[in-house]
Amino acid sequence: MNAAPIITIRGLHRKFGDIEAVHDLNLEVARGEIFGLVGPDGAGKTTTLRITCGLMHATAGEVRVAGHDVRAEVGAVKDRIGYMAQKFGLYGDLTVGENLRFYADLFGIDKQQRDTLTPQLLEMTRMSPFVDRHAAKLSGGMKQKLALMCTLLHRPEVLFLDEPTNGVDPVSRRDFWAILYQLVHEGMTVFVTTAYLDEAERCDRVGLLHKGRLILLDSPARLKNSLPLACFEVRGDDLRSYREALRRAANVEDVELAGSSIHAFAPQGTEEAAIQAIVPGARVRRILPSLEDVFIATVRREENRAA
Amino acid sequence: MNPRRTLAIFRKELLHIVRDPLSLGMALALPMLLLILFGYALSLDVDRIPLLIWDQDKTPQSRALLDRFRGSRLFAVQGDIDSYRPAELGLDRGDVLAVLVVPIDFGHKLAAGQQTPVQMLLDGSDSNTASIALGYARAMVAGYSSEVRTEYQVRNGAGELKPPVDPQLRVMFNNELKSKNYIVPGLIAVILMMIGAMLTSLSIAREWENGTMEELLSTPVRPAELALGKLGAYFVLGFVDMVTAVLAGVFVFGVPLRGSLPLLFVSGFTFLFGALSWGLLLSAITRNQLLAFQMGLISSFLPSFLLSGFIYSIDNMPLLPQVISYVVPARYFVALLKGIFLKATGLQILWMELLFLATYAVIVFALLTRKLREKIA
Known part of the structure; x- marks a missing residue:
């Protein structure tokens, strides 16, 4: 584990008109950590995540990911992160293999690397039998896994997941977390938002977001004792x-x-x-x-x- | 610009197109439908004007005049009548457009060298057709009139007196004056604009609606790559449509293609590039498929139909529509098409039009990439 934090958020503000979605958020995430941002709907989780990925501009504050400023060097940040949106956009009329290939091309992965990585990912997610199935015909859990594979193709340093297991059955959810653990074991950092507290329990550290403010930040065990x-x-x-x-x-x-x-x-x-x-x-x-x-x-x- | 990412977008868009039979069918069938609809139905030629004849005189002279009408392809005699009742009825019902009445003393007066009237009743509710019919009738009566005069002069020993001025008319470019010869080339512009703007209008809005846009924004793909990849895929369709339209124009409608084929395709590509970019721009602005489609339809069809000079001559318009027509790209493409098809004019005359098309395409494409650079609101 590296001493320097891989994500640094300082004094982050984001306003939508008069509404303050995020207020003075300060946060550091260490390399190799699973960090969970928890909070009720509308607390500002997705907004924080999108700003951290460079998909949205902050009203004020500084965000650095993997050593790069997301505002000034958004391209460098995008090369180093994987982002899986709440409703991940898969192309339903493309097959599993075609979706993978598309994202591989966008991330500039060469053919050789793609041909070794794709089977590995399919193996890990146990999706190999479905490689020729159209994405629209996959179950919710399988769609989730395909989306995850698409974001993993370029071997990102940080994986951002926005409520990844929303609407996924418990078994698929457990599978999904098993994959995440394996990735973290291989050195990836995971930044996840969730409204499920049993999921938050699986994180190394948890931040509780309430009305745009970070009101708790610690490991689940210590939080439980901190009350x-x-x-x-x-x-x-x-x-x-x-x-x-x-x-x-x-x-x-x-x-x-x-x-x-x-x-x-x-x-x-x-x-x-x-x-x-x-x-x-x-x-x-x-x-x-x-x-x-x-x-x-x-x-x-x-x-x-x-x- | 990364060619691989552009190619990836291109390939993915092609798969979307191929796997959506409804859109594909629309993209390929609509141009044919429009061509058939407009090419056959939208004829501005006035001929075979339905006509009723009332010959009150029944002399060789009256028959000689009426035979000119009977023998002409400009008029189609629907029947002979012997009162005003059927004439009124025919005009009221719209069965005939004109009624020609030759008075009872027609032959007698002519033989005596006197002036004699003939009556023509016209349905003027379609003023354009009526005035053309009137012109035909005048010319025919005048022709007969001068023949009678010459005959009279010859009979009275004055010799054949020729009219002092003899106009020598030669119609250039569309020598048969067939309206389809100028409608069909213009139609290609309307079709390409409609198809171009409609097909692409769905494309980016669909990515926003399905959530794939958010994902694309998180990848290293650049706005220009996204735009070019999408343009490329729809370009293939547009190209097929253009070739179809040109082939149909030449071989089905028999429109002469006298000019340079390469110039035709260069201008077609430039125009298509602008039209496709326009659709994508609408799609990127609205982020809503239905809205983008409707805006694409209205903004492509109406101006290119009405303000392009496709049918309605721009020079005859009031000032305001004339000014607006300068920003309608179809205006320049219609001018190019008519020039290339009928006049065989080349770049030395048409370079301005081509330059305008290229400028339009570049501006719309620049706006598009700027719009795509925007983040999630």
């Missing part, structure tokens, strides 16, 4: 009344429904017994908060502070 609140899981038969009781309790800061249980957040040092006392009939257990808990609690706090 200045203790998290309790409350289970039982009468979730509704438990929730009411917890909401009214003075020492509980926040209550969230989490599937068939309730997550209650109380200041650090609060004992299980104290929570049990509020809901005597329930099963209470102290748990390590999930990323989702951390994000929701952080967003909630951010909103309370703004209000």
